[in-house]
Amino acid sequence: MCTAITLQSGQGETFFGRNMDFSYDIDPHIYIVPSGYEWNNVLNMRKIRNRYRFIGIGQELEGLLGFFDGVNEMGFAAAALYFAGYARYNTGPGNGQEESIASFEFLHYLLGNCANTEELKRLLRQVKITGLEDPVTRTVAPLHWIAADRGGNCVVIEQTDRGLEVFDNPIGVLANSPDFKWHMTNLRNYMEASPVQTEEAFWGDYRLTPFGQAGGTQILPGGYTSPARFVRTSYLKSFLPVPESRNEAVVSCFHIMESVTVPKGAVITSRNEYDYTRYTAFINTATCEYFFKTYDNIQVGTAGLYEEESPYQRLVNLGGI
Template identity: 25%
Template sequence: MAQNVTFKNFDEFKQPLQKFNAPFACTSLIVKDLNNNVYHGRGMELTFGEALTSLTYYPKGYSFQHLAPNKTPGLQYTAKYAILALTTPVSVFDVKDALEGFNDAGLAFSLNMMPSPPLNEIKPEEYKNAVPYASFGEWVLANFATVDEVKAGLTQGVVFWSEALEMLGGLETPFHFAVYDKAGGSIVVEVKNGALVVYDNPTGVMTNGPEFPWHMENLNNYSHITNIDTTIGKVGDLNLRQPDSGIATSVLPSSATSVGRFIKAFYFSTYANRVADPDLQLVELGHVMNNFDRPKNITKDLSGEGEQATPAKYMTEFTLWTVLTDLTRGQMYVRLYDSLNYQKFTFADYKDKTEMVSFLIK
């Protein structure tokens, strides 16, 4: 019996790659200290956004409620944990969409760009349990303490829907999410075939597209990665000696693409120096994240195509901010593009606050 065979030409193959273009890039990773405490690092790359990021604190007991697709009130839920988040207006209906954050139970998340087709439309009878997909991270932090709790809770009494985000050109599902807990648990949540897919993440790393399984498959092409310098070698009859240290990193991708950054983030987080002092481990994490700091004008995206594309009309991605988070001690450090130093925010700073606190970070 003949098997069913599908034939695709090259135009059909490349079409999914051309349909979506991510307007910003991010790198998310975790490292551990000698006591296995977990520290989360994340960089946010954008072509705009100065003076748009707020530090927002939600106390335990804060009530959240977003809109359903018909603009009626969706799911109402109360924060079981206090939350510190970096927020910015993404939805026209919510000026405090969380891009990055953690709660006082030690659960953290990162929202990273990865455009995909929207979630399946939800039914009118589900509107009362609706939460916009852009608010996924906030919902996670309000409700759960561990990655395992998140995985169990995703099937309980909540329905996510894809809002057309005018701030991002009408994209409906332009994100995927990394979630971490203070025990080292790590998952990635993406949209595929109209539904949420949850992947265990043994690397603790996430960048942008392609889909997470593609990155894991591509990692197999780097089985030769090591942090051991090979300074002396022999090729044929010729003895060779490396004149400097650092040759081990020559196997890493050189580009700042999401594919290249995933491999580099895996390398740097795997081999990051581990110490016993939490303050010093944050410094070590800062050095790791420096490898993903992106200055303005190093790469340019021309705003037009063909004859319309000129060097005078371009966008340049840069690291809007870098975040270091100590999941055990409840500390977040934020460095803006225009600053050499990190600002420190802790749950202890807001322990007496019973209402939401939010202000632009400068």
């Protein structure tokens, strides 16, 4: 479970962020990775050299550093979300002309090497995403990805039975399964949702009136399923007044995510574990600043890309969540 959005301010700045909903114990930190940083591709131990400096939330475990979300110096931001039942990774060695990347290292690869969504589309022609067990879930975690650039362009990356696909994302929202095209089609079921309401109706000679306000929102789904979260987030983002300042944009982002934040106890998995919102984080792609809060600390913290200069710096501990 996770939800991600993009939002543009009246000043033209693009904000990108997500709720990180997870049932596995994680210990996320904010890391700064410098340009030119070299890391070992876990599939073949070949060195990969990053082109761009980036800041991201991730976790280092058993010598492996994986990222959940982040933004690089070019204002390119991306996040990984669960995609259960639909993700289909490559398993073979490929044709030798592609760069094979493990699914849990794919986000690191994107943040280190993409300047914008157009460059991402070109890069993916040379990449093969291979499923590999990660040290957090001890499974081949099913993932798909959302990415946005400083200009406000947004895409979704999914590898399914149809192969590796990149979809332009005009709504700027992503949740979990089913696939992105299904979610976009499903929005048509909620066309009548509106911030205004019908003030009266007559059934025969009998006059009906609403119970106060919000009658136009009755059609919206109220659960925590992926389709319900996708619809509610898309609705709120679409009708929100355009935030004029950076501060207004950050406040708006957090308020939108409150509607799909999962409290502990609302969802219990088949493993008898709570699935809940571990953290909420937003990024200003113009300034490469993070704004974040965790389940146990609702005060918004901040971190910036240029706060530290040391080679791959672990900057902030989000609290052992």
